[in-house]
Amino acid sequence: MARPLSPPVSTPVRARSRRSHRRSLLLPLLGTMAVGVVFGGFLLDPLLHAVSGLLPGGTSALMLPSAVPQEVLVLGTDASGQLTDVMAILHLEGNRVRLVQIPRDTYIDSPTYGVTKANGLLALGGPAAVEAEVSRLLGRPVHHHLLINLAALRQLGDAVGGLEIDVPKPLYYVDNSQGLHIDLPQGPQRLSGEQLEGFLRFRHDAEGDLGRMDRQRLAVAALMRRLGQPDLLPRLPAVLAATGSNLSTDLNPVQLAGLAAAVAGRELVPSRIPGHAGYLDGISYWFVGQEPH
Numbered sequence: 001m002a003r004p005l006s007p008p009v010s011t012p013v014r015a016r017s018r019r020s021h022r023r024s025l026l027l028p029l030l031g032t033m034a035v036g037v038v039f040g041g042f043l044l045d046p047l048l049h050a051v052s053g054l055l056p057g058g059t060s061a062l063m064l065p066s067a068v069p070q071e072v073l074v075l076g077t078d079a080s081g082q083l084t085d086v087m088a089i090l091h092l093e094g095n096r097v098r099l100v101q102i103p104r105d106t107y108i109d110s111p112t113y114g115v116t117k118a119n120g121l122l123a124l125g126g127p128a129a130v131e132a133e134v135s136r137l138l139g140r141p142v143h144h145h146l147l148i149n150l151a152a153l154r155q156l157g158d159a160v161g162g163l164e165i166d167v168p169k170p171l172y173y174v175d176n177s178q179g180l181h182i183d184l185p186q187g188p189q190r191l192s193g194e195q196l197e198g199f200l201r202f203r204h205d206a207e208g209d210l211g212r213m214d215r216q217r218l219a220v221a222a223l224m225r226r227l228g229q230p231d232l233l234p235r236l237p238a239v240l241a242a243t244g245s246n247l248s249t250d251l252n253p254v255q256l257a258g259l260a261a262a263v264a265g266r267e268l269v270p271s272r273i274p275g276h277a278g279y280l281d282g283i284s285y286w287f288v289g290q291e292p293h
Helices: 024-038 044-052 058-063 118-138 151-159 193-201 208-227 230-242 253-263
Strands: 071-077 084-093 096-101 107-110 114-117 145-149 163-167 171-175 180-184 187-191 247-249 267-272 276-280 283-287
Touching (some): 071 118, 084 208, 096 208, 107 283, 114 118, 151 193, 151 230, 163 193, 163 208, 187 193, 208 253, 208 267
Parallel strands (some): 096 267
Antiparallel strands (some): 071 084, 084 096, 145 247, 163 187, 171 180, 276 283
């Protein structure tokens, strides 16, 4: 019988076996490329020539398929950069964007890594391991990922001028060891920088990780609304460049710019991968589609 979810138990961390494909050198150009996508692509050709020298394989790397990916795995790491506090599938569907969240405590019984929690997969095998295990959970392949470090949250919040969010209840928590100071009143307000990071990281109440996932959905919806506002368009280069090395992905520059343009202003349809909380061998998990043994 499943019992209520207790505070998550940290997954042991091993060294990563693979590294993500870094695109930090390209980020200052991606916003401009996104503008080109929005206005019919008239800036695309010269920009592709400009970035070709920065890509492994030179111009041949630009021969990769450039269609906007319809499904991307989004991973948000903690301060260590090795555990994923945020894990979700972003799926483009007509005029909507579906966001399917995967709890960090999701039970994984991997043929390669054994029993672990979903938030430990990144440390065990890098983004490729997360993609493989999420593909098994969903029953279909997931081919692309965006990996964002928590440090980018402050930068992104500041770069877009803050996000308008209706904070559902007062949030207060202080952890000096993590440099975490959260003190947010209830109600509509503009969150940026440290406030936005605290809003997304808070889980120190009875709702725990599930409550934090609800707040993540609010933040994603607010970001999509903000990206769809005309005044932000000229600032897209600065917005993307602000994340610097805190963003890595296996998308090529055209795909990343196209994805940014595609999600802007669309309706967000959030959900959570079906399952329930429970225990196995004294450790709390989120079990997907099965009863714990």
